[in-house]
Amino acid sequence: MKNQYQRFVLTRAGQAVVVVLLAYVLTFLVISVLPGDSITNSLRDPQRGLSEEEIQRIVAFYGLDKPVVVQLVLSLGRFLSGDLGFSLQSNLPVAQLIGDALPSTLALASSALALAVIFAVAIAYGAHYLPGKWASLLRSVPSLFLSVPNFVIGLVLIELFAFRLHAFTTIDTNSAAATVFAAVTLAIPVSAPLAEVFIASLDHESRQEYAVVARSRGLSEARLFVQHLAKPSALPAVAMVALIVGELLGGAVITETIFGRDGIGTLVQKAVTGEDQPVLQAVVSLSAIVFVAVNLVADLASPLVDPRIELREVVDA
Amino acid sequence: MYPPKPRRRAFLAGGIAIILSGLLTACGGGGATSTSNKSGTPVDGGNITFLIQGYDTGWVSSKTSISSYEGNLWGQITDKLVYVDEKGALSPWIAESWEELNGAREFVLHLKKGVTFSDGTPLDAAAVVANLNAWAKGDPARGVSKVGLFPSSNFVGAVASDDSTVRVSFSSPALGFIATLGYHGCILLSPKTLALPVEAQADLSQEIGSGPFKVKSWKQGDSYVLEKRQDYNWGPAALGHTGPAHLDTITYKVIKDTSVRTSTVASGQAEVAYNVEPQEIESLKSQGFTVGTPRYLGFVDGFQVNTESFPTNELPVRQAIQHGIDREEIRNTVYTSDWDAATTFIQGNVPEAGDYSSFFAYDPDRAQKLLDDAGWKAGADGYRVKDGKTLEFTLSPNPYVPSTAAEDELIAQQLKRIGIKVDLKVVDVAGYSAIQASRPPLFQTSRSFVDVGTIAGVLTSQNNGENWFNLGTSDQKLNDLSTAIASASDRESREKTAGELQQYVLEQGYFIPLNQLVQRLYLISPKVQGVSYNGLAYANFYTAWIAE
Numbered sequence: 001m002k003n004q005y006q007r008f009v010l011t012r013a014g015q016a017v018v019v020v021l022l023a024y025v026l027t028f029l030v031i032s033v034l035p036g037d038s039i040t041n042s043l044r045d046p047q048r049g050l051s052e053e054e055i056q057r058i059v060a061f062y063g064l065d066k067p068v069v070v071q072l073v074l075s076l077g078r079f080l081s082g083d084l085g086f087s088l089q090s091n092l093p094v095a096q097l098i099g100d101a102l103p104s105t106l107a108l109a110s111s112a113l114a115l116a117v118i119f120a121v122a123i124a125y126g127a128h129y130l131p132g133k134w135a136s137l138l139r140s141v142p143s144l145f146l147s148v149p150n151f152v153i154g155l156v157l158i159e160l161f162a163f164r165l166h167a168f169t170t171i172d173t174n175s176a177a178a179t180v181f182a183a184v185t186l187a188i189p190v191s192a193p194l195a196e197v198f199i200a201s202l203d204h205e206s207r208q209e210y211a212v213v214a215r216s217r218g219l220s221e222a223r224l225f226v227q228h229l230a231k232p233s234a235l236p237a238v239a240m241v242a243l244i245v246g247e248l249l250g251g252a253v254i255t256e257t258i259f260g261r262d263g264i265g266t267l268v269q270k271a272v273t274g275e276d277q278p279v280l281q282a283v284v285s286l287s288a289i290v291f292v293a294v295n296l297v298a299d300l301a302s303p304l305v306d307p308r309i310e311l312r313e314v315v316d317a
Numbered sequence: 318m319y320p321p322k323p324r325r326r327a328f329l330a331g332g333i334a335i336i337l338s339g340l341l342t343a344c345g346g347g348g349a350t351s352t353s354n355k356s357g358t359p360v361d362g363g364n365i366t367f368l369i370q371g372y373d374t375g376w377v378s379s380k381t382s383i384s385s386y387e388g389n390l391w392g393q394i395t396d397k398l399v400y401v402d403e404k405g406a407l408s409p410w411i412a413e414s415w416e417e418l419n420g421a422r423e424f425v426l427h428l429k430k431g432v433t434f435s436d437g438t439p440l441d442a443a444a445v446v447a448n449l450n451a452w453a454k455g456d457p458a459r460g461v462s463k464v465g466l467f468p469s470s471n472f473v474g475a476v477a478s479d480d481s482t483v484r485v486s487f488s489s490p491a492l493g494f495i496a497t498l499g500y501h502g503c504i505l506l507s508p509k510t511l512a513l514p515v516e517a518q519a520d521l522s523q524e525i526g527s528g529p530f531k532v533k534s535w536k537q538g539d540s541y542v543l544e545k546r547q548d549y550n551w552g553p554a555a556l557g558h559t560g561p562a563h564l565d566t567i568t569y570k571v572i573k574d575t576s577v578r579t580s581t582v583a584s585g586q587a588e589v590a591y592n593v594e595p596q597e598i599e600s601l602k603s604q605g606f607t608v609g610t611p612r613y614l615g616f617v618d619g620f621q622v623n624t625e626s627f628p629t630n631e632l633p634v635r636q637a638i639q640h641g642i643d644r645e646e647i648r649n650t651v652y653t654s655d656w657d658a659a660t661t662f663i664q665g666n667v668p669e670a671g672d673y674s675s676f677f678a679y680d681p682d683r684a685q686k687l688l689d690d691a692g693w694k695a696g697a698d699g700y701r702v703k704d705g706k707t708l709e710f711t712l713s714p715n716p717y718v719p720s721t722a723a724e725d726e727l728i729a730q731q732l733k734r735i736g737i738k739v740d741l742k743v744v745d746v747a748g749y750s751a752i753q754a755s756r757p758p759l760f761q762t763s764r765s766f767v768d769v770g771t772i773a774g775v776l777t778s779q780n781n782g783e784n785w786f787n788l789g790t791s792d793q794k795l796n797d798l799s800t801a802i803a804s805a806s807d808r809e810s811r812e813k814t815a816g817e818l819q820q821y822v823l824e825q826g827y828f829i830p831l832n833q834l835v836q837r838l839y840l841i842s843p844k845v846q847g848v849s850y851n852g853l854a855y856a857n858f859y860t861a862w863i864a865e
Contacts, residue, residue, distance in 0.1 A: 058460060171570055
């Protein structure tokens with residue numbers, strides 16, 4: 001049984017490595033297909049007045065004149081040896097750029113995740129326990145949250161709380177208050193699917209026999225929720241966490257741009273528009289690693305939250 | 318367990334009211350008022366925050382000092398040998414005086430004494446020679462490119478005759494040399510900085526200049542803090558200010574979103590924002606804000622025409638396009654009264670610019686007649702046809718000047734009226750480089766220069782020229798005019814030739830001007846006074862001060 005588990009972990013780890021490598025190669029190929037390259041594009045700015053020959057000499061310095069396959073092999077070799085290289089745009093080490101941007105994005109993403117969970121629980125609780133019309137109103141909130149674009153929420157919050165109510169400034173982007181409002185912006189669309197799943201499973205669980213029995217024994221709805229329903233209803237939501245991490249990364253691009261935060265999202269945006277291959281390679285690989293790792297942890301954590309899953313695993317093994 | 322209903326309702330109503338009132342006042346504007354201290358005496362001290370779209374291309378000077386974004390910061394931390402003002406007039410800066418010898422083949426620069434870089438090393442003749450060599454040749458083996466507009470092809474060398482004198486020689490007349498020293502790419506950097514590998518130059522704190530400000534701290538992609546040099550005493554005399562800058566610090570803060578940048582300044586949380594939407598200028602001005610719309614010396618916003626490709630290989634088609642575009646409608650629709658009409662294909666503040674507007678005046682009837690006479694007959698769909706081919710071409714707006722997208726949409730409608738079909742293809746900066754390489758019939762360009770001699774290097778393919786019109790050397794008159802400008806050794810004869818050249822290029826429809834170009838816009842809080850602009854349309858904050 002222990003061997004089985006080891007093999008399971010090894011297989012999953014192997015799959016993870018393949019996913020990351022595939023992400024790396026695909027990103028490389030996609031950027032190669034785009035016209036031009038980071039260096040040529042910046043040197044071709046009509047303002048600069050450089051001749052084609054002068055441009056080519058600089059392009060050669062960066063090795064961008066070599067065939068794509070050669071560039072890919074060289075780049076992959078450096079990546080595997082832990083060297084992320086230098087940005088083609090700013091000439092700064094990619095590791096430094098990521099190191100500078102990561103704390104801000106982690107602060108944003110973790111507060112957004114926490115807020116999304118709070119929103120989802122509040123909506124689901126309200127939808128379940130508030131009187132009829134309020135409940136149905138709350139049930140439509142997730143659709144509303146999903147349909148309002150992220151940047152609209154961000155701009156309205158900034159207009160209202162930064163420019164009208166002066167709750168935060170758009171200059172001091174990493175202050176606690178500014179981070180909370182950015183996190184709210186990111187949390188709103190992320191909380192929607194979470195709330196929907198939570199509402200559905202709460203509906204399901206509250207009809208189960210154990211809930212009916214508990215109610216018949218005179219347990220208040222609030223205690224029933226906290227003591228009996230919350231945990232089983234949360235299970236499907238936990239399984240969604242991996243998906244949500246992807247959404248957080250995607251949403252961070254827009255949220256960080258609107259709120260002027262320098263993070264992984266804006267780093268990606270700059271790298272894409274500037275065809276900054278080394279930065280893009282590193283960030284995509286990093287995201288792939290995070291995504292794969294979160295999935296792995298979610299898989300391994302499920303049996304701990306729900307004993308039935310662990311039982312099946314053992315039986316299968 | 319639940320709050321009583323009336324209270325809940327009141328809370329809900331209150332919340333909606335707050336949101337609505339916020340949105341309503343948002344539409345109404347911030348109500349900032351103008352200060353009355355405009356003509357007051359400058360005050361020392363104070364800090365400003367300057368919001369900018371981004372500093373994405375980093376700090377390797379040979380890559381980025383030309384950029385419309387990074388150029389703003391470079392201008393505060395570095396000096397130049399020569400100052401060029403908004404009207405193209407040259408005046409001394411680090412070069413106290415200069416001599417032009419041997420028919421503009423040799424120059425002697427006399428440098429100001431006692432100038433130092435912010436690390437204490439002297440800005441002497443040896444340092445100037447190192448910079449001149451870097452601008453003229455670059456160092457491709459180290460990834461360092463030359464400065465595009467520097468007269469490199471005839472540059473022989475620069476020698477320090479003593480600590481404060483530099484002799485520069487050229488193999489043929491280089492009338493534009495002194496003007497080029499005022500160009501925003503020709504910034505003086507410490508020789509130590511120039512010698513660093515590009516990866517080390519990417520560190521902004523290693524960029525050592527002699528400007529009125531120096532780098533205090535920076536975080537790439539986020540904020541960049543400059544502080545004034547207390548010992549600075551060598552600003553351009555033309556600016557009418559001596560000694561250190563008035564402002565203590567300038568903080569450049571990156572905010573990507575244009576509307577957030579504008580609102581942040583409008584709400585008083587920052588003092589300057591770069592590049593606002595042209596449509597917002599009127600409303601911001603009415604609230605007391607200053608909007609700087611400096612024009613740089615250079616080419617106007619317009620199209621280089623490929624004379625080899627269909628359909629612009631026909632002179633009548635080129636001339637019909639010249640007269641078929643209503644430039645006034647473009648100014649009224651896309652821009653504001655801050656934009657000036659073009660009178661030729663170079664900006665109006667270039668001293669040699671003449672008035673040749675009759676060669677591209679809006680005259681749809683004349684355009685129609687030109688096409689009729691050339692055999693282009695209206696087809697069933699309203700577009701003209703000849704020999705079974707529709708009169709059409711594809712046009713891409715210039716992504717370096719975002720407002721050109723709206724311009725080109727309008728141009729497509731205008732040319733439709735005279736029977737020319739224009740297909741718009743909007744691309745980003747990366748795609749535009751491919752468009753340029755494919756040599757489309759019309760290529761929209763934006764290019765600054767400090768000396769009219771630069772024109773000679775782009776029109777034909779002579780002397781490795783950029784061959785803008787794809788004529789090679791086939792147009793003898795254009796060759797002669799270009800050569801005359803390039804080899805002129807006195808300004809009077811050159812100005813006369815430049816006039817002939819402008820008329821010829823417009824007559825032949827080689828270049829289709831639109832309007833004078835404003836590529837840099839500054840939204841400035843009413844309390845910031847004394848901002849001036851140089852000939853490259855960058856704001857000088859050396860002279861700026863805060864009125865309380």
